[in-house]
Amino acid sequence: QKEVEQNSGPLSVPEGAIASLNCTYSDRGSQSFFWYRQYSGKSPELIMFIYSNGDKEDGRFTAQLNKASQYVSLLIRDSQPSDSATYLCAVPSGGGADGLTFGKGTHLIIQP
Amino acid sequence: SQTIHQWPATLVQPVGSPLSLECTVEGTSNPNLYWYRQAAGRGLQLLFYSVGIGQISSEVPQNLSASRPQDRQFILSSKKLLLSDSGFYLCAWSDQGDGYTFGSGTRLTVV
Numbered sequence: 136q137k138e139v140e141q142n143s144g145p146l147s148v149p150e151g152a153i154a155s156l157n158c159t160y161s162d163r164g165s166q167s168f169f170w171y172r173q174y175s176g177k178s179p180e181l182i183m184f185i186y187s188n189g190d191k192e193d194g195r196f197t198a199q200l201n202k203a204s205q206y207v208s209l210l211i212r213d214s215q216p217s218d219s220a221t222y223l224c225a226v227p228s229g230g231g232a233d234g235l236t237f238g239k240g241t242h243l244i245i246q247p
Numbered sequence: 248s249q250t251i252h253q254w255p256a257t258l259v260q261p262v263g264s265p266l267s268l269e270c271t272v273e274g275t276s277n278p279n280l281y282w283y284r285q286a287a288g289r290g291l292q293l294l295f296y297s298v299g300i301g302q303i304s305s306e307v308p309q310n311l312s313a314s315r316p317q318d319r320q321f322i323l324s325s326k327k328l329l330l331s332d333s334g335f336y337l338c339a340w341s342d343q344g345d346g347y348t349f350g351s352g353t354r355l356t357v358v
Contacts, residue, residue, distance in 0.1 A: 167345075169346060169347075176354075177351075177352075178337055178349040178350060178351050178352045179291070179337075179349050180349070181346040181347070181348065184345060184346050223290075223291070228293060228306075234281050234283075234293040234296050234306070234339075234347075235291075235293070235347055236293070237290050237291040238290060239289070239290040240290065
């Protein structure tokens with residue numbers, strides 16, 4: 136059973152600062168990694184996915200992957216109050232069609 | 248563009264009553280479809296997935312069942328609800344595994 140671990144938080148970050156969200160996973164064979172954002176009472180929405188070691192940037196978001204350490208992170212630059220949400224890390228449950236295994240999420244609070 | 252519809256948005260049902268939640272996808276064909284549940288204070292749990300009409304795989308034994316009568320339709324059912332079935336039910340789709348798109352969800356409260 137694949138496991139995905141995240142610090143539940145809350146993680147409090149001042150507006151304009153960099154928010155750093157971390158995730159570790161148990162299966163060394165995992166090949167793809169997903170970050171979702173979930174606002175309270177809403178469904179998760181995909182922010183980014185990353186397959187290769189290193190960094191992947193999309194606007195204010197940067198995903199970082201270190202397969203050797205089984206560690207993936209999400210950096211949010213110039214944090215805004217609208218970034219306040221729960222961030223979920225996910226890996227494929229077994230490859231292909233059988234869904235994703237999610238971490239329990241990190242609750243991020245951006246303080247104005 | 249692809250869209251996913253899920254209804255109803257909220258539902259309050261008594262213990263022992265039946266359940267039917269429906270999910271439809273537009274703008275794509277032969278998607279992989281998933282049902283997830285998010286219980287209060289817990290993470291997202293994969294319940295069922297389907298790779299085609301009539302093909303259902305179950306991840307967790309429970310009193311829920313799923314069906315896929317049409318290519319873009321996925322239904323979650325129960326004959327008799329339990330209190331523990333309360334939660335936020337999410338349908339999701341994927342066409343190539345590059346990210347999964349969720350519907351807006353159904354918040355089910357069993358009383």
